[in-house]
Amino acid sequence: MADAGVDIAQLTEDQQLALQQFTAVTDQELKDAIPLLQRCQWNVQIAIARFFDGEPAEDPVAAAPQDTRRQETLLNGFSSSRSSTSSRRPMDPAPRVVPQPESQVTTQAPLLLTVLLAPFNLIYSILSKCFRFMGYFLPFLPRVWGRLTASNINTPVSRGTTSGRRPLNPRDTASRFKREFEEEYGEHSLPFFENGYAQAFDLAKKELKFLLVVLVSPEHDEMASFIRETLLSQEVVDFIRNPENNIVLWAGNVQDSEAYQVSGALNCTKFPFAGLIVHTPQVSSTAMGVALRIAGPTPPTQFVSKIRQAMQTHMEPLNRVRAQRAEQQSTRSIRQQQDSAYERSLAQDRERARKKKEEAERKAREEKEALEREEAKERYAQNLEQWQKWRASGIAAEPGAEEKDIVRISLRMPSGDRVLRKFAASAPIEELYAFVECYEILQAGESEKVSKPKGFEHQYKFQLVSPMPREAYELKAGGTLKERIGRSGNLIVEKTDVESDGEEEEEEE
Structure with a gap:
């Protein structure tokens, strides 16, 4: 930020965060907001209060190293030069009044004074x-006492908050x-602002509207006629309610603390009173001034005419500020849309990059797993072939014709071939399983002596089944061939690893 003299990144x-909160409430430019926050030690509440109280965002006279008399001379010269070049009378500043309820105002007396006054407090x-x-x-005593002690002061402003409200x-x-107004004057169409003066002041300043302040004093005889004949007249009501006039109506009873302080701030000396407050960009970017004061009873036509004339006087600078703010808002909206589109595009690019990376990782993982499976198959095939050669060398030869205690087995292999073989009756059933597993090695007649593969646990992936009646001769049951099968048997070799075979066929396809 070259204009503000401070880079936001710094x-x-x-x-x-304080800058964001301040601009969100005041809608002020960064070049004006940063110096004001710096002067307020980055306290958002103090900065907002000074902004709405009319402190200019940049005060070159205050920033210059000059004494007080020099500053007053410069300010007076500046004001006089402006007034000489303009026919418009300088406006009085409109302060922002924030009252504090009397119930919250507490004073703590010194301890010594409290001790000395304790007997008097007890007696009282x-x-x-x-x-x-x-x-x-x-019951008549309190009324008599009130009449004797009441002060008959004619000036309503001096009553302050002594009304007992x-x-x-x-x-x-x-x-x-609003409730007391309706009880006194009946139903009406006046759009009273249902909040404090400070809130109405802030709304008029932020939205560049006119703040019409009406102060009433029930002690004045002309007040009732002014409200009924002027304030509640159809001409005045229509003028205030017209949205094209941009009027915020705030009214108060001077018997209340807030309205009393507002009357003092606006230099109210006569009732009924109406004041028109407007933003004055020609003075500074944050100033509010009193454009019109109407004191005393005024006919409705004259009342509307005075307000309309004062509004027209300040309409041109307000329109310029509205146009500037609209342009700034449009620029800000376009920038936000561009930032949003950039963020969406960046998010899409990140998402595509993430998906691409995940896809590459998935493919690499699948290739690695496939390679590991292939290597595992090759190792298993090598170990199985070595085991088959080792086990085939340990299978006993077929008994001769002179042997009587034998078992004749007819085997139907998975390939469909039928094999007839004689085994010793005392041979374990594992011998039959080993013969089936090593049948191809035995048929090839390989007599190579190999050792048993280390770390390889062989498992038979088939079982021997008798077709009729169906009976499976499981290996884990143990026993000899004669005990399990008898003198002869007709067996079928059924594979038990059907799933693995199916996977191999799919891979081959």
Whole structure:
């Protein structure tokens, strides 16, 4: 940010968060927001309060190393030169009033003074309780005492908050005023702003609207006629409710603390009172000024005419500011759309890169697994062939014709060939399984002596089954051929690893 003198990237995370909150509330440019936050030590609440109180974002006179008298001379010269070149009378600034309820104002007396006044406080408490007790039986005493002690002050503004009304927060105070107004004057169509003066002030400043402040004092005789004949007239109501006029209406009773402070801030000296507050960009980018004061009873036509004339005087600078803000908002919206589109495109590129990487990893993993399976098959085939040669060398030869204690077996191999073979009756059934497993080696007549493969656990992937009646001669049951099969047998070799064979056929296809 060359304009602001500070690069946003150089700000800390807390400072960037404070800047974001400040611009979200005030809708101010970064070049004006950063210097104001720096002067407020990056305190968002103080910066917002100063912004709405009318402090300019940049004050070259205050920033210059000059004394107070020099600053006053420069300011007076600047004001006089402007007033000489403009026929418009300088506007009074409109402060932002934030009242504090009296119930929240507490003062702590010194400990020594509290101890000294403790007897007097006790006596006062006892007398006040006695007086209230007497007033319960004699109701006229409080009224007489109130008349004797009441102060007859003609100036309404000097009453302040001594009316005895319960202090409330700004929203509740506005609701009470609206309720009392309707009870006194009946139903109406005036769009009263149902919140505090400070909130109405902020709304008018943020949205570049006119803030119409109406202050009423029930003690004035002309107040009721002004409200009924002027404020509630159809001409005034239609003018205020017209959305093209951009008017925010805030009203208050000077008997309330907030309205009393507003009357003092706006220099109200006569009732009924109406003031028009407007943003003054010609003074500074954050200033609000009092464009019009209407004091005393005024006919409705004259009331509307004065307000309309004051509004037209300030309409041109407001329209320029509205156009600037609209352009800034449009630029900001376009930038946000571009950033959003860039983020979406970047996310899509990242997603494609991620999928591409995952696909490459999957293919590499599948190729690695296939290679490992192929190597495992080759090792198994080599170990199986070595085992078959080793086991074939240990199979006993077929008994001769002179042998009587023998078992004749007819085997139907998986290939469909039928093999007749005689075995010794005392031979274990594993001998028959080994003969079937090593049949091809025995047929080839290979007599090579090999050792048993290390770490290889052989498993027979077939079983011998008698067809009728069907009976499976499992190897784990053990026993000799004579015990299990008898003198002769007709057996079928059935494979048990059907799934692995199917997988091999699929791979070959």
